[in-house]
Amino acid sequence: MSMILGAMIFYPGGEHLASWRLPGARPERYLDLGYYRDFARTAERGGFATLFIADELYVWDRFASGIDHVVNIRTEPFTLLGALSQVTERIGLAATVSTTYNEPYHIARKLASLDFLSEGRAGWNVVTSASDEEAWNFGRDANLDHAVRYRRAAEFIDVVNGLWDSWDDDAFRYDKESGYFADAAKLHTLDHRGEFFTVRGPLNIARPPQGRPVIFQAGASEAGRALAGATAEAVFTMGTNAVRGAKILYDDYKARAAANGRNPDHLKVLPALSPVIGGTLREAEEYLDEIEALTPERLSLDWLSHYLQFDVSSHPMDETFQPDLSVPTNQVRSVQEQIGRLVGSGSYTLREVNRALLRRRFLVGTPDMIADWMTERYRAGAADGFMLAFSSIPVGVEAFVDLVVPELTKRGVYHGGYRGRTHRENLGLPVPPSRYA
């Protein structure tokens, strides 16, 4: 089958914190349906299988610069996807669901409803939520431990899958003559009692058109990969590894699926990718420079502090950086290790660190180079496709569809268009049978 493409939105303006300041950006439209409709239709023009709306449950207000300079507003994704279901035709509609701050009965209903309203195009990205800020909005003092969150996620998925199977596919008779709306023998009451959830069921909606909306995941930790091997149907991975590293990661996910008795082909591995596209490499580099130049220095320092989990905010960007040695040794070691991975050993400025981090997040090049990069990984069996997180919106998605998609097609790795009607069909995933079948 063809390479799979997904189109993701995390920040409404694009992947870079300063994308909203670019000439083509439309920050005043970030809460308008039309903005997302245009994005989705461009992605449909490019034959993207999935539109994925990432989500968070808080405002990034740890630093004042986060409020001043960062896009902290977003629409609730399932309300948005409900709306988009009526102004798109074929693209799959997926969004983040936190299993730490939701109830499975609500989520099962919401996803089943979206699957009906979109005629089989729903999907969900299971996340466990990592920040304390989210906990504070839901009555907790701090986030749950990592291991607890993953146990909860696994149970959450199991309950949701069970609720979707409440009614057999042929449970409804709608028989006006006899008066039988449903066949009681085809209704199943879940009666789940687990560590985190007690849910009787049944769900008050029919089994979704896709059987189950598609499950995405992105966890890279051991617990995250274990959960993906057991339950995910597509994973997003860090995309800018060397081919060899990507292949090892790919094989790891496939092996985990097989070890769970699953067909490895039913777990799609999609490295995430943020292209910065230029007519020449130099133009692309300049475009990245332009985005970076739009980032206020205060924000860069705060964001680095956030990323490194180490306060670097009092260090000037252009002087040689040494961690403050008055803080605990393990913290110093952690920040030195992280920075070492980015810029190697020796002396460096924070601007150099920041630049290295950017270069790791973005793939900078011509359409030809980006298509080659993707094709190489696809042909090497290191990717079933890619999850595109555009550096800027709408410019980035338009450039990708207009310039990179034709290159991929020319190389014979991407067919474009849609092979089916449902999200599953377009991802090459089967409809799962009911657990009662």
Added chain:
Amino acid sequence: MSMILGAMIFYPGGEHLASWRLPGARPERYLDLGYYRDFARTAERGGFATLFIADELYVWDRFASGIDHVVNIRTEPFTLLGALSQVTERIGLAATVSTTYNEPYHIARKLASLDFLSEGRAGWNVVTSASDEEAWNFGRDANLDHAVRYRRAAEFIDVVNGLWDSWDDDAFRYDKESGYFADAAKLHTLDHRGEFFTVRGPLNIARPPQGRPVIFQAGASEAGRALAGATAEAVFTMGTNAVRGAKILYDDYKARAAANGRNPDHLKVLPALSPVIGGTLREAEEYLDEIEALTPERLSLDWLSHYLQFDVSSHPMDETFQPDLSVPTNQVRSVQEQIGRLVGSGSYTLREVNRALLRRRFLVGTPDMIADWMTERYRAGAADGFMLAFSSIPVGVEAFVDLVVPELTKRGVYHGGYRGRTHRENLGLPVPPSRYA
């Protein structure tokens, strides 16, 4: 101003349990967007201010007949309203929210998002959820006590209102030149700590176009009316009272609003109304008979048991009914009182009780009679308008718009069309200022 009309959907097929069996009913479409789109567009043609989707969080499986004969499937209403926002133009979009089984941060986001996507048409109906079946789907053994539920509802509304005010109306600068996306001085962190909720905030979406989506309520108990007087902007009341009873109820709600320091005109009182329309009274009566004849006897008995909270299911429908005197006296007294209010004292069959109950729920008549009935209450100051719960869908809403609306217009009590763009404008409600204004 004109009489206000709202159009409600509880059961997808209409208010009567057997409506799905009527000739015009389309039960196989109850999970299709097109079914609700057609309903909404008919309501828009009639100038309805509000489309209201009622909701429950369980399957009515207490009796086998509930599974066999009742419509137990529905779409999650906010996903549905998100979709409807793109295929309707002017009608307000409201749905039930249980404050017992939700988190305010999620609900505030969802409603604010719907308000943006619909350009100011969102609303919510606050309910506290009364059935144990719902508790069982959310990790509880039984529902919360009535008083506790209402305290929780009041706090829930306060938190949601507070979250909506997180950002001032002019908090966003989108200033590409300076790099300031927002003005930090115009951001407010709620820091709520109450009996039921601890929510730090701020909300990660701008203040909604309407300031706050419209708050509906329907509680008729003392606690329900007290909450409505303090917080509701529209209430649905039991609609088939005599004019005098309706007027007393109307005045009670208005007085409660005033006692809370509110303008009574900003709490709209909308009796609920289920018309059964015929060309002649006889035709309308026959139509009700037809619906009732489609109700399996087993279902009628189980539904009566549910309604009376007293097991009558082993009594034949057509024999004189006496409560089984082996059960506790207070239960016998309760069922006798309830039935007494319906059919008076003396002997009666369960079929007569059932029929009396039906007659109380439905208003049976010609378009002229129904328009007179509504006009009388409107002119008497016993209603600001009506919430229509059609006995059958789509036939009932089409008949009302085609036949009753012109009669109301002729009487000068209803203007039709839309006076504004937003839900508030069409209900004659002001935009509430932020609590920080």
